[in-house]
Each structure stands twice: as structure tokens, then as C-alpha cells.
Amino acid sequence: MLKQFNINSDRDLLVPDFACYQMNLMGPVNAAIAAGEVDEDFSNLPSWAKFAANPIKSKGFFTRTLEAMFLGQGGHDELNVDLQTEDYKSQRVSMMFMPANTRNDVLELIGNIAQETLPGFEVVVLCGAVKHNGRRITNRYAEQAVKEIVEQGKPTLIIAAQMAQRSFSIPEITELYLAYDRGENGATIQKMSRTLTPGDTNKVGRIFSLSFDPNRDDKFDAMIIETANNYYQRKELKDFREAMKDVLKTIDIFSCTSDGAIKMDIDTYLENALARKAVSRVLGKLIDISKIDTAVISALASGNRDISKNEKVQAALSGKTKKLKIKHKNKKSNKDSKPSEIAKARETLVFVLENLDYILYGTNTTQITDALVKIKDNETFVKAVEDRFGLDFKIIEYLFKIGAINQKHIQLLDFF
């Protein structure tokens, strides 16, 4: 209990609500292909990366998409934002994030296309190539420039890629469009937060993932699974699936259809998330790697089973070493494991997570502890597991022993 601070629960109410929308762009894509408005490469496998590489070659797709979203034109009601949100505003303030590696000159071009398509809008491009009132846009100046434009009262579309991901707070932004295929989870959450600056008390930040393949789109997954993980730990729940369900009761995720937005039911969302392997990817990211001995991290990163025979790894597996901790002056940082090595180790951990069913089904068990005992007592099992995972069985056993991978992961991944 804190001594000098009390809870003021009114502060809990200050955060704006938000809703997530999955939009399928294939309607305007197909229409643009039929009209010969996009090049062959884009037609074969459309992506935001291809669009951002050369917007002129797929201009037809983009103009059709903007017309459908903001003007309700072209017969693609599944993209009509007013229909999906059932919320019509005279001054819409929207922000669209293009792929992070979009070049400044290309971003400016995309802005020009958007301005031509939406003449009633004020389109603002945030990048170093653009000037506002004679002054070049910078990270520091972006917020002020946009505020001045929003004050004019016109519907506004802000287009950005790298800039304005943080320290950019415009309360009037109520719609946020993620126009890229895959991005780093942290950056996506930063971008989503741009619509969560408190505005009026009933503000709802609406986040749209613009996707060419919604079934494989995982932009919302990391936030949801991370939330469930925290919730599971804080509430000391026994069942991780229950935590996921509780979280999904609070966050509205809609699928956009020509009849309007349909709220995704919890089971469907979970099933899709598992199918696109989003759950294992996020859980892999959440594994507390600081629990794992640096020698084992190296072994996981190398993917080479032989390394697990070396002395350091053997010592770690038998519990003779401790993880590095700095408790006293002049100890060194945990730089023994390089970021690239940690990233590779995580990939291996994700692979282990994705294949846990092999261990469970192979041993006909539901509890991982039981499965490990059965495997340990059977040389054939040990060899099969080592062949499957490419790791010494002792390493897998170690990961469970220290709790880096645990029954919680099984509960969610062994879903069906």
C-alpha cells in the first residue's frame, strides 16, 4: 500500500475507448484489375509494399479505395467508413500510416493522389520533403502544423510513414488507418495510439487495418495477446483462454462488410489468430528471455544441436550457473547475448511453441510435465523430439524447468 498517494478512480475514466476494424481491400483491387488500372505485378499479389514502391502503377486501386472509404463511391460499401462506424462527422480528422520505408518523395506523391481524389479534404503529408507556411515539416513542427490545418474546419487526412509516430497528439483525430502489410508490433501500437489522445468525453478512437488478406492480418493480435498475458498474471487466473476471452469482451473488433461492421465473436477471433500463428509469435516475443542462461540462448540461436554439448551449456542445463544479474558496482551489462542472437533464439522458441502439440500428442498427455517425464524415460521419444526440434532434449526440458515455456502456452496453443 502506498503511503502518500491514493487512488482517484475518476482518472480511470479519462482514457478514450477504441474500436478495431478489419477492412478487406480486395473489392477495389479487383475493380482496378478489371479496369486495367494496375500493373501486372500488383495484380498478381497486391501489397502495400508494392503500392509504396510505385504508387503511379497502382494509382487506380488507391483512388478507388479512398473514394469508397471517404466518399462512399464505387459500390464498395465494405469500405464505406460512415456505414461501418455509423458515425457521420462534418469534420473528419483521419490519419493514415503508409509502409515505414516509404520514401519522402513517394509519400508526397501519395498525398497528391489523395488530394486529387478527395478535393473536399485537406490532405497533409508529414515528411521532411513537405513545407507548411514556408517551414519544413519536422517531428517537432508536425503537431503544430497539423493543429493549424485542423483549425480551419475542413475534413482532414494526414498521411505519414515514419514521422509523427510519437509525441504527436491531436485530440481531433478519431480515425487511424494502418496502410501497410506487416510491421513491428511496437511501432504499430505507437501508431494506433495517435487516435487515443483524449478529446471530448465520448471520444472513440477507431483503428482500421487496411488489408489485402484479413485472415492473415495480425496487426491487432499483439496488443490483445499481450493484454491477456498481463491480465492472466495480475488476476492470477488458472486458464489463459479465459483471460483472452475477458480481454476480447472489452475490445471491439469488427469485420467490415457491405452490410456494415460485424463484431467478431470471440471464438472466431481466437481460431483465426491461431490459424495465422499470431498467438505463437506473440507468445514467443513475451517469453522472459532474462530467465534463460546466456549459453542456452546461444545454443537456441545457433540452431545447432552440437553446441548443446559444450561445457557452458551443459553447466547451465544442470543448474550450475545462474543467469547474469547486476547487483554490485562495476558489473557488466547483459551484452553477452547480442540483440541479433536473442532474436534468433526467439525464432527457435516460437518454433518450439508451434510444435508443442507434437510432444503432447506423441506422448498422449495433456500436461507438459507428464509428457516430459514420459519422453525422458524413453530413448526413442528423446531422439524423435530432438530430430523434430533440432535441439538437445535437455534444452527443451530446461526451458520448461525454468518456466520460460509453461502450461499457459499449452492452454492457448492446444486449443482445438
Add this chain to the structure above:
Amino acid sequence: MVQDKMYCYLWEEVDHPGECKFGERWVLAGQDPEVECRKRIRESLGVRKDIFDQGAVRIVALWDVSDVAKKVERYYQRSRMDDYLREFIGHRKGSTGEIHKLNGDDMKVRVNKLLAKLGQPLVTAGLSTKQYEVAEEVLAAFDNDNRVVLAELCARFGKTIWSGAVAVEQGADIVVVASYVKTVFTSFATDLTSFQQFANYAHVDTADADYQEQIEAALADGKKVFAYLSLANGSKRQERIDYLFDNKIQKLLIVDEADFGAHQIKQAQPLIDKLDDLVYTIIMTGTNAERAATHWPIDSLVSVTYPELLIQKKATKNAQTV
């Protein structure tokens, strides 16, 4: 409000940073101070009320200065309490005007410090439920000898006031706020000086030439210190780090925006080298926790995502309706 109060207000024009207006308003019992001050500010713009109506005026702060007004015998309408206070602040535009040639946030910090010095009780800060819970978690981690805590706290969590609250509760004499992002320091000083719980803290920017004297004077005066340390590489950075850490004083190190610049080895290592039994550390970031923690020996992790704030909001709403 059951009795009349003396309020001071501070505002600035959004398009004209670097100048601000400090004034007073006598608020009668039963009136809303915020409404009255807004009314006064708008009226003061005369024929340019449109500036206020268009949202080009930012009200930086309001203060209830009644206690100190009573002390200095200015607790009555039109007592020129604002002029009394502005004499201490300085930076006036002209010799008689009510405009100060200071950025609004800078002026706010100066007024906060002045009021604390004059004995005017400031507003008591309350924490959101989630802030409170996570502060308890971190303090428990420190109690269990976890020295370095990674705090991944989402947008709108309120990291500044939260970490300030942890610092107060943890009780370190020197709180070093280190960041690669300089605006962080303004946020800390502006936010924390507004609240009573931080009244006994001095805020010292280690970029000031006399920062050592400021810190020593504050400690000698029985105060605690928030020391702001830029991690941008400069000729004096190491000297400042040595001064802040090479002593026998209990310290809390808060690395804010830890995934931005501060995660690089050149920025992190000089601080890591100073970790010892006298230092507790919070590595604080909104996202990219793994990047933020790249070089730090993390003992414990706390994390709050935005949907958790919404879960709490829902729970609070439900509790309030029951």
C-alpha cells in the same frame, strides 16, 4: 467551494510561445474556479475574443493561492495578489505589464516552486487504479531486491506522474531522470511541481552550470532532488554522471523513453557502470520494451497495455453505477 477563494491563472497564445499572461481572479463561494478563470481570460482579450474562441489560447494552469494570500494580507478582491507573486518570478515584459517573457510551462514550474516555498498547499495528486497497482508492483519488486525494473507502460498510462509517485514512495534522496529526449525533462518538472507530494523536491537540470551547487543546497536544506540528465553525448555527460552517482546517497534512476536513443550501448553503458547497492532503476518505455532493455540487466518486468486501461475503465464505471 464553500468560501471565497483567490485564484491565479496562467495562459499563453498557442501561436506565440515564449510569452505568457499571469493574472488573478477572486472566485466567490459556489462558483466554479475553472469557469470563472476562463471567463476572465476571455474578457481580458477585449476585441480579440475570437482568439480565445478559436482555441488559440492555452490555459496552462490555475492555482488556488488563498492560503498564501491570507499570509501576506491580500485575501480580498482586486488585492493584486498576482503582482505580489510576479515580483518573485521576474521576466516581465516591460516594468508594469502582466506578460512574462517565458514559455508557459517554464512559468508554471516557477510559480509552482514559488508557491511551495511560500507554504501554499498544492493540489494533492491521485493515481488511477492502474497506476496505483503498478506502483505497488514495482515497490514490491524493489523490496524483493530486484534492482532494475523494466516498465513497459502504454500511451495514456501517465508515466510521468506514476514514476514520480514511485520515487516519492521509494524515498531515494536523488532521483535521476535520464533521457535522450529533452522534452521529457519539461514534462517531469511541469507535472510534478504542480502537486503537494512533490513540494519537498528540488528540480535541477544538470545542464545548468551551477547544477552541483543547486543539488547540494537542496540536500543541505533537507530537500530531495529530481536531477535531469541528458543522455545526448556531450563533453560533460560523463562528469555529470560521475557527480550524480559517485557518492553514498540513495538514488533512483529513471530512464524515460528508454527505447529512443537511450537503448544504445553508448548511452546505456555509462549508467550501467554506475549500478550498485545504492541505486534502484526503472527503465521506462511506451513500446519496444525489448529494444529498451537491450543492454540492461533486467530483474523484473511490469507491463500495462492500452486495453488494460479500458478494462479498468469499464470496471470503475460498473462500480460507480452500483
